Amino acid sequence: MKAEVISIGDELLFGQVVNTNASFICEKLTDLNIPVKKVSTVGDHRDYIINAFNVAIRNSDVIVVTGGLGPTHDDITRNCVAEFFNSKLIMNETVLSDIKERFARFNRPLSKVNEEQALVPDVADVVRNLNGTAPGYWIEKDNKVFIVMPGVPREMKEMMTGEVSDKLKELAAKQNLFYKRANILTTGIAESTLFEKLGDITELVDSGTLAFLPNYSGVRLRIGYSGEDELLVQSKISEIEQRIRSKVGRYIYGREDDTLGKVVGRLLSERGLTISVAESCTGGNISNEITNYSGSSIYFERGIVAYSNASKVEILNVNEDTLQNFGAVSKETVEEMAQGIRGISGSDYGLAITGIMGPTGATNEKPVGTVFIACSDAKTVVSKKYNFGDDRIINKQRATFAALELVRRILLGINVES
Amino acid sequence: MKAEVISIGDELLFGQVVNTNASFICEKLTDLNIPVKKVSTVGDHRDYIINAFNVAIRNSDVIVVTGGLGPTHDDITRNCVAEFFNSKLIMNETVLSDIKERFARFNRPLSKVNEEQALVPDVADVVRNLNGTAPGYWIEKDNKVFIVMPGVPREMKEMMTGEVSDKLKELAAKQNLFYKRANILTTGIAESTLFEKLGDITELVDSGTLAFLPNYSGVRLRIGYSGEDELLVQSKISEIEQRIRSKVGRYIYGREDDTLGKVVGRLLSERGLTISVAESCTGGNISNEITNYSGSSIYFERGIVAYSNASKVEILNVNEDTLQNFGAVSKETVEEMAQGIRGISGSDYGLAITGIMGPTGATNEKPVGTVFIACSDAKTVVSKKYNFGDDRIINKQRATFAALELVRRILLGINVES
Secondary structure, X not given: OOEEEEEEOHHHHOXXXXXXXXXXXXXXXXXXXXOEEEEEEEOOOHHHHHHHHHHHHHHOOEEEEEOOOOOOOOOOHHHHHHHHOOOOEXXXXXXXXXXXXXXXXXXXXXXHHHHHHHEEEOOOEEEOOOOOXXXXXXXXXXXXXXXXXXXOHHXXXXXXXXXXXXXXXXXXXXXXXEEEEEEEEEOOOOHHHHHHHHOOHHHHHOOOEEEEEEEOOEEEEEEEEXXXXXXXHHXXXXXXXXXXXXXXXXXXXXXXXXXXXXXXXXXXXXXXXXXXXXXXXXXXXXXXXXXOOOOHHHHEEEEXXXXXXXXXXXXXXXXXXXXXXXXXXXXXXXXXXXXXXXXXXXOOEEEEXXXXXXXXXXXXXXXXXXXXXXXXXXXXXXXXXXXXXXXXXXXXXXXXXXXXXXXXXXXXXXXXXX | OOEEEEEEOHHHHOOOXXXXXXXXXXXXXXXXXOOEEEEEEEOOOHHHHHHHHHHHHHHOOEXXXXXXXXXXXXXXXXXXXXXXXXXXXXXXXXXXXXXHHHHHHOOOOOOHHHHHXXXXXXXXXXXXXXXXXXXXXXXXXXXXXXXXXXXXXXXXXXXXXXXXXXXXXXXXXXXXXXXXXXXXXXXXXXXXXXXXXXXXXXXXXXXXXEEEEEEOOEEEEEEEEEEOOHHHHHHHHHHHHHHHHHHHHHHEEEEOOOOHHHHHHHHHHHHOOOEEEEEOOOOOHHHHHHOOXXXXXXXXXXXXXXXXXXXXXXXXXXXXXXXXXXXXXXXXXXXXXXXXXXXXXXXXXXXXXEEXXXXXXXXOOOOXXXXXXXXXXXXXXXXXXXXXXXXXXXXXXXXXXXXXXXXXXXXXXXXXXX
């Protein structure tokens, strides 16, 4: 069984909206053992849409379409679907009452364009929209499944993980082939170094696959394996993962959808420990990342974004002489910041960061990308210097991950230097 | 002249990597008056890649390919390009010396897989890679242009905005058709309300186009117009924008790649004013957004992430009785936070936020999504209550935008209530 995803919307071809829907749908289909072979994106133009439908239905068994179902004039997907299946639009009473109920709930006046969203091609079963007004369609014809969903991510995601996923599961169960994958997340090691440390890939993965997926937080290793025996496939994946761990384990901070923020949070809560953060150059991004997870209020006490020198002295008790003699971006300052935030908050750990994110602020000795990070506990303070690149936003991200990785290593007793 | 973008990589079909490259390339091509008619994504498999090349070269004049040029075993784009153009791989000495120089500069050992990245199909002109090792290709054949670039965003972007863009500009100049667009950014108004306030779209845009592009920060309106007379096209765009501004101007915070953080920063610096921020529920995200822009240290003094009640009392001088009587999520608390942060920082404005982001922490009176935002100056404190949704991360984003919009309205003297 093969799938194709079709995204519809001029905004995608203009490049102003990133196609996050396609990746979300691809991931769900992959997890359901329905491999995606192609993603196509076309604009809000009848000819291109119909052509994409034709190509997809020739080559694939499952076609998932999103976008162009909204209430405004540039949304033409519904009419194209009706034309493609030679189908009439009829008013669907369930959908209409869903829409009415929704508008009443939010106290919003119901307009004619909203009511018209209840018009559905008669070839389609309706997929109800719990987060919006435009319904989805489930169409089965000639052994092909054709699914249409709105382009609003929240609406599509709810359908895709709910009703659509349930129906696809039934379909997928009829195949007798199992594909499994595992993602191992590394940080603090370059892709080519990782590649060399892992040695002969063919030997490592047996008849499976291994992909290297670098991003700013590190390199993700994706293991894939397929076969007819589900248990065997699963055990092969575990074996490959074990071999990888034995070679580069210290760089592995998590699996699947783990993030450094989540992992550090988990390590802190397991140990009943707390942390507070003093940031300069990352401007709140470390605290923001830590507090992205529910339950973070248990281990995160407070954060200080000490942007001005005055705030470093007044709140964090950094010595004015230290700032004077060594500068705001220095090992000495960051260590005092770490001890300062720990002191005022009473947290077990104090994490601090200072650096030059660019494009301005550099000196000869301290180019853009120079960052110092320190972590203090009751006994000691550990600090480290980093050299990132010249892009401000990327530097903020990389520095945030490096700070969290420093904490992870300290919590696990891993050498912080290599 | 029509373009097609082809993205190559299993990771894209697995859905684990979002295709930000395609949107970046689409935007650049659109700006060069080379409209993109289709984006295709295929995996690292010879048959699918060659098939995509065949379809694209039949239908389009400019084909832009990214991905699969890396040093590891799963990168096969180079060999597919060589096969497709019936071309031999030859060692390119310029590329080899670029690679050697790069590794020497970063003090990294040069491995054989890295050296092999200097093998280039002989049909291609090399596009040098200033941010990495794999070169890009520029291939002209039978009046078609075929461009291949690495999938690493930083490397692709440098090529696409540099050498590739220069060459495409020359090509595009030969056409005699001008397409222009403008993006108007609104916030604080729902898509359907905006649609209704704008009235008859056909009348509004003349023979141009108007698209509604909602996201968590608001609704973006994209105006498009094309014609043979560049000046006329530009003036039509301006006219349409003026008509839109006259109807919904108060909701418009910027144009093109403006963000609320950038706009608020600009308004503060123009006026020589400073701000400090006290955040609870957004966990540092407001400070993070404000400090994403170079020069923010001039108007941003400090930020406090007062997650615990103790930190609200100790640092922000919130009255313990206020917390006791009204709770941490209340109008009374947020107003004291705003006055507190203003007092300790000496900034002109104190911005504060407190709320329940979910999934836990809700009460009957204060469901998940309840947020209070306040902004204080020397004379007064303005506060407002918001009801967002039930997704923690989306709530953090929406609350951040709402806080910045409150400041924007205050700085521009726009009524904050509607």
